[in-house]
Amino acid sequence: MDVFLSIFNNILEEGLIYGIMAMGVYISYSVLDFPDLSVDGTFPLGMCITAALITAGFNPFLSCIIAFICGAVAGCVTGLLHVKLDITNLLSGIITMMAMWSVNLVVTRGSAVLPYYNQPTIFTSGPIGILPEGLYTYRVVIIAALAVIVLKILLDMYLKTKSGLLLRAAGDNQQFVISISRDPGKMKIIGLAIGNGYTALAGSILSQQAESANINSGTGMVVMGLASVIIGLSIFGKVKIMKATTMVVLGAVVYKACLAIAMLLGLPTNFMKLLMAVIFTIALVSSNFMKKGRNKRHAETPEF
Amino acid sequence: MLKLLNSNRHSNNSIVEMQHIYKTFNKGSVNEVVLFTDFNLNISQGEFVSVVGSNGSGKTTMLNILCGTTEIDSGKIFLKGQDIGKMKEYQRAASIGRVFQNPAIGTCPSLTILENMSLADNKGSTFGLTPGINKRRIDFFRSQLELLKLGLEDKIDLLVGSLSGGQRQALALLISTMTPIELLILDEHTAALDPRSSETVMELTERIVREKKLTTLMVTHNLRYAVQYGDRLIMMHKGNSVIDVAGEDKNNYAVSDLLKIFNEISVECGN
Numbered sequence: 001m002d003v004f005l006s007i008f009n010n011i012l013e014e015g016l017i018y019g020i021m022a023m024g025v026y027i028s029y030s031v032l033d034f035p036d037l038s039v040d041g042t043f044p045l046g047m048c049i050t051a052a053l054i055t056a057g058f059n060p061f062l063s064c065i066i067a068f069i070c071g072a073v074a075g076c077v078t079g080l081l082h083v084k085l086d087i088t089n090l091l092s093g094i095i096t097m098m099a100m101w102s103v104n105l106v107v108t109r110g111s112a113v114l115p116y117y118n119q120p121t122i123f124t125s126g127p128i129g130i131l132p133e134g135l136y137t138y139r140v141v142i143i144a145a146l147a148v149i150v151l152k153i154l155l156d157m158y159l160k161t162k163s164g165l166l167l168r169a170a171g172d173n174q175q176f177v178i179s180i181s182r183d184p185g186k187m188k189i190i191g192l193a194i195g196n197g198y199t200a201l202a203g204s205i206l207s208q209q210a211e212s213a214n215i216n217s218g219t220g221m222v223v224m225g226l227a228s229v230i231i232g233l234s235i236f237g238k239v240k241i242m243k244a245t246t247m248v249v250l251g252a253v254v255y256k257a258c259l260a261i262a263m264l265l266g267l268p269t270n271f272m273k274l275l276m277a278v279i280f281t282i283a284l285v286s287s288n289f290m291k292k293g294r295n296k297r298h299a300e301t302p303e304f
Numbered sequence: 305m306l307k308l309l310n311s312n313r314h315s316n317n318s319i320v321e322m323q324h325i326y327k328t329f330n331k332g333s334v335n336e337v338v339l340f341t342d343f344n345l346n347i348s349q350g351e352f353v354s355v356v357g358s359n360g361s362g363k364t365t366m367l368n369i370l371c372g373t374t375e376i377d378s379g380k381i382f383l384k385g386q387d388i389g390k391m392k393e394y395q396r397a398a399s400i401g402r403v404f405q406n407p408a409i410g411t412c413p414s415l416t417i418l419e420n421m422s423l424a425d426n427k428g429s430t431f432g433l434t435p436g437i438n439k440r441r442i443d444f445f446r447s448q449l450e451l452l453k454l455g456l457e458d459k460i461d462l463l464v465g466s467l468s469g470g471q472r473q474a475l476a477l478l479i480s481t482m483t484p485i486e487l488l489i490l491d492e493h494t495a496a497l498d499p500r501s502s503e504t505v506m507e508l509t510e511r512i513v514r515e516k517k518l519t520t521l522m523v524t525h526n527l528r529y530a531v532q533y534g535d536r537l538i539m540m541h542k543g544n545s546v547i548d549v550a551g552e553d554k555n556n557y558a559v560s561d562l563l564k565i566f567n568e569i570s571v572e573c574g575n
């Protein structure tokens with residue numbers, strides 16, 4: 001029983017933390033219709049910056065905020081490449097992803113792994129002190145859940161503002177944004193900044209859970225983020241009262257659960273990325289399939 | 305003979321002035337299309353201009369040039385005396401309202417009617433972090449929707465993507481004229497609609513244009529609309545206006561006359 005509990009705990013921990021990234025990918029991919037590959041670079045960016053800052057004695061919460069800002073700046077770079085230099089969306093993301101590799105190495109001063117064991121993190125310092133002794137094993141889940149809730153509410157609130165509504169319009173119909181005399185390019189840059197800010201923040205939090213940063217951790221993040229978004233929206237899309245942001249977080253948890261179950265059933269670690277690719281393909285195909293079915297019934301639910 | 309039909313119109317209360325416009329597509333390639341050579345157009349304040357012309361005569365391109373979608377090779381464009389030639393499309397849109405042939409372009413399908421109207425209502429102001437939907441404006445939106453007589457006032461939370469083409473086009477027209485504009489541009493905005501919706505949207509257009517005294521440039525393939533609506537009629541052919549009449553002169557034109565000239569031009573060109 002304990003084994004299951006610990007696996008369940010593990011799925012929730014990682015699912016929630018990756019769920020933050022899924023919210024970021026939701027903004028770029030679903031809201032803006034921009035398949036943003038820079039995520040593969042900004043996730044480890046968040047990790048590395050956090051590792052460097054905490055090692056240098058920075059407050060872990062401040063480190064989270066700085067990681068968010070750095071991710072947002074990287075997102076702006078992708079956006080500027082696309083909007084100002086007319087580079088296609090996929091290539092803009094690839095350029096940023098590539099550049100981030102070197103940036104991350106500079107941040108970690110050339111090492112691929114930067115551990116910072118026993119330094120204060122958001123899981124060991126600050127408000128964690130008020131947690132009852134018995135819940136200490138679940139502190140990561142609790143803190144991650146709190147972070148998800150706060151970030152989700154912030155994002156939902158933003159999407160309801162004038163700027164947020166304009167962002168949704170920019171992903172939906174650029175000509176409409178032009179008609180109301182706004183620059184759709186600017187909205188794309190803002191959306192990519194938010195998306196990559198959330199991604200870097202997820203990287204920052206995951207690194208604090210592991211108490212180390214790994215330059216290679218970015219590989220496959222785009223696929224994981226997109227899969228979470230698509231799975232979440234497909235499975236929970238019918239639930240009228242649930243917000244899309246909640247759906248994608250749950251999508252990340254479901255995705256992590258699928259991977260964990262595969263491991264439990266004895267899948268060798270080497271096949272992990274292959275399994276991720278397969279899950280992603282299934283998610284894409286089934287969501288296409290569902291989309292077709294829905295369009296026939298005269299689109300009632302939001303498109304994604 | 306066709307030249308005689310042009311009344312040389314120059315007035316100093318022009319709101320739109322296109323001067324010496326030159327435009328060639330794909331210059332220097334095998335696909336080169338020389339469309340406008342020294343094209344000029346003046347539109348007075350409050351004028352409702354209908355534009356007809358064969359496919360490829362340059363109507364849409366003329367509108368695109370005005371709106372900034374298409375760049376010109378040389379020439380000058382003034383809107384209310386201001387040189388807008390260097391302004392970006394979205395900047396010009398501050399004083400131009402536009403409805404397209406495709407009903408999908410004028411509205412956002414995955415936003416609700418209310419959200420679409422709220423966004424449009426905020427045109428000209430900043431889009432900051434204040435609530436996107438101003439609850440106090442809902443009654444105003446409803447009263448505007450009532451004018452469409454499509455029953456949309458009871459469906460403001462419906463996604464626009466689930467409306468019919470005619471409903472969407474009526475909404476697009478309403479949205480583009482909700483905030484003050486100097487010029488309304490309509491590019492075959494009834495072409496994708498069935499005859500009845502087309503009629504409804506055209507009547508709505510007439511009402512809105514007259515009520516708000518909007519300067520309007522309307523492209524249509526429907527010769528009856530061109531004759532029936534508007535104060536001035538322009539027929540374009542190969543990047544030139546071959547007919548440009550207003551007032552009494554315009555009233556003398558019947559649909560059959562236009563059709564005859566249309567055919568004459570085509571014969572002259574050997575097709």
Ligand SMILES: Nc1ncnc2c1ncn2[C@@H]1O[C@H](COP(=O)(O)OP(=O)(O)OP(=O)(O)O)[C@@H](O)[C@H]1O
Binds near residue numbers: 330337358359363
């Ligand atoms: N982006 C473009 N690139 C190349 N040629 C173009 C472009 N836009 C328009 N043209 C050419 O310019 C000419 C005028 O096109 P335009 O769309 O303005 O015609 P139109 O009068 O609106 O026709 P229709 O009645 O079919 O809408 C056509 O010969 C067209 O091929």
Ligand SMILES: [Mg+2]
Binds near residue numbers: 363
């Ligand atoms: Mg046209």
